[in-house]
Amino acid sequence: MTLPELNRSFSTDEDCREILTRLRWPEGVECPRCRNRNVWWVDSRKQFTCSECSYQFSVMTGTIFNDSHLALPIWFMAVLLLCEAKKGMSAHQLKRTIWGQHKGSYKTAWYLCHRIRAAMKEVEKPMLDGTVEMDETYVGGKMRGCGQKAGIEAKEIVIGLRQRGGDLRFFHADDAKSGTLAKYIRENVSTDVEVLITDTYPAYKYAVGDVAHKTVNHSAKEYVRYEDGNCVSTNTVESAFSLLKRGIMGSWHKISAKHLPAYLDEMTFRFNRRKRSDLFVDTLRHMVTADPLTFERLTA
Ligand SMILES: [Zn+2]
Numbered sequence: 001m002t003l004p005e006l007n008r009s010f011s012t013d014e015d016c017r018e019i020l021t022r023l024r025w026p027e028g029v030e031c032p033r034c035r036n037r038n039v040w041w042v043d044s045r046k047q048f049t050c051s052e053c054s055y056q057f058s059v060m061t062g063t064i065f066n067d068s069h070l071a072l073p074i075w076f077m078a079v080l081l082l083c084e085a086k087k088g089m090s091a092h093q094l095k096r097t098i099w100g101q102h103k104g105s106y107k108t109a110w111y112l113c114h115r116i117r118a119a120m121k122e123v124e125k126p127m128l129d130g131t132v133e134m135d136e137t138y139v140g141g142k143m144r145g146c147g148q149k150a151g152i153e154a155k156e157i158v159i160g161l162r163q164r165g166g167d168l169r170f171f172h173a174d175d176a177k178s179g180t181l182a183k184y185i186r187e188n189v190s191t192d193v194e195v196l197i198t199d200t201y202p203a204y205k206y207a208v209g210d211v212a213h214k215t216v217n218h219s220a221k222e223y224v225r226y227e228d229g230n231c232v233s234t235n236t237v238e239s240a241f242s243l244l245k246r247g248i249m250g251s252w253h254k255i256s257a258k259h260l261p262a263y264l265d266e267m268t269f270r271f272n273r274r275k276r277s278d279l280f281v282d283t284l285r286h287m288v289t290a291d292p293l294t295f296e297r298l299t300a
Contacts, residue, residue, distance in 0.1 A: 001280040006080050016072035017046070020059045023281070024288035031055055032062050064115045064287045070108070074098060079287070082116050083280050087247035088266065089113070111295055117262050118293040119286040120269035127190035128163040131230070133197045133237040134185070134204070135160050136176045139248055140255065156257050158244070158264065159184050162237040167272050170244065170264035172257070181207035197234055240271060 010016050021029065029039050031050035038051040047056045060066055065075065077098060081089055095109035138155035159171045161184065169188055173180050181203055189196060189211060196211050198204040199218045214232050216222055224233040244267055248255060255263055273279045 001080055001083075003077075003080065006076060010073055010076045013046075013072045016076055017059050019281075020065075020072075020284065020288050023285040024059055024063070032057055059288065062292060064119050064290055064292055066292045068115075070112070075112070076284075078112050079116055079283050080280055082113065082120075082266070083270065083283055085251070086270070086274075087243060088251040088263070090251045093251065111298065114259075114262065114298055115293050116283070116287070117266045119290045120266045120283060121286070121290060122265070122269060122272075123286075123290075125169070125188070126167075128161060128166060128169070128188055128193065129190045130166065130194050131164040131197065132189055132193055132195070133160075133162050133164065133234045134181075134189075135199060135234045135237045135241065136173070136181075136201070137241045137245075139245060140257070140260070156260055158241070158260075160237045160241055161188050162240055164236055168237070168240050168268050170240075170268050172261045172264060176201075176203060178203040178206035182209065185209070185211060195230070197232055199234060243267070243271070 010019070028037050029048055030037050031039055031048075031053060033055045034050060034053045036050055036052040039048040040051065041047075042049055042056070045056065047058045049056050060068070065072075068075070078094060081094055081097060091106060091110040091113045094113055095104050095106055098104065098109070136157055136159050139158055140156045157173045157176050159173045159176070159181070160168070162168045171184055173184070185196065185207055186209075191211070193211060195214050196208060197214050197216065198208075200215045204213070204215070214227070216225060216232050216234060224231060224235065226232070244264075247267060248263075252263065269283075270279070273282060276282070
């Protein structure tokens with residue numbers, strides 16, 4: 001999807017509603033309250049009415065779009081911008097691109113970005129298989145004070161798992177102790193995985209359990225080793241980390257620990273669909289099927 005294509009296909013609320021209706025109810029419109037399929041369209045209200053319970057609803061009712069005053073073509077434009085920004089896009093940038101320097105409010109753009117981000121979440125996470133690389137990294141935190149008192153503020157730990165040729169997962173972890181690492185391995189890595197590759201950080205030795213495990217010794221400046229025709233390295237998960245860090249530095253500037261999991265979801269959602277031509281439509285599908293995100297919950 002390109003901007004000109006978007007303008008051609010989704011320039012009116014009606015165009016947008018039509019595709020959202022197909023994505024939300026592929027089997028036919030259904031009352032969100034009583035699941036009845038016998039509904040009629042009230043054109044003056046742009047809503048459906050349920051013949052059973054008389055509930056009036058639109059395709060946006062009970063979705064991420066709920067209670068939005070923004071025109072749907074603006075929503076669609078924001079979705080496309082976030083889908084196409086490999087390293088993410090800040091709410092400031094989105095505001096400038098859509099409304100210009102002096103129009104629109106930052107708060108609207110910020111809430112808009114967060115709601116789209118809330119939809120960019122994997123509902124199903126199949127276990128990773130084959131060759132899986134795992135590593136941990138630290139993001140955020142800044143230098144505080146100066147001279148002898150200078151210190152680094154607490155950084156947040158991100159655990160990364162990536163199946164070679166497959167999916168990437170990021171998690172915001174409380175710590176990088178072996179028990180925590182073991183939990184992420186248990187929940188994400190298939191028990192009959194070919195091999196799990198990590199660096200020589202000692203906690204992994206206790207975390208892997210029965211999983212076949214190989215390490216690459218970064219402290220000895222070893223980054224890639226070939227063993228029985230297999231490439232032992234954690235380079236592909238590390239390249240995903242560097243994309244994440246460039247996103248945090250360049251687009252989002254600073255993100256709070258509270259919102260970090262949502263950014264990680266956004267990053268992995270986009271990354272795992274980077275070769276798919278339906279990224280935009282798939283994001284729209286998530287937007288009409290994911291749980292809504294209220295402003296109150298976001299700012300709680
Ligand atoms: Zn009903």
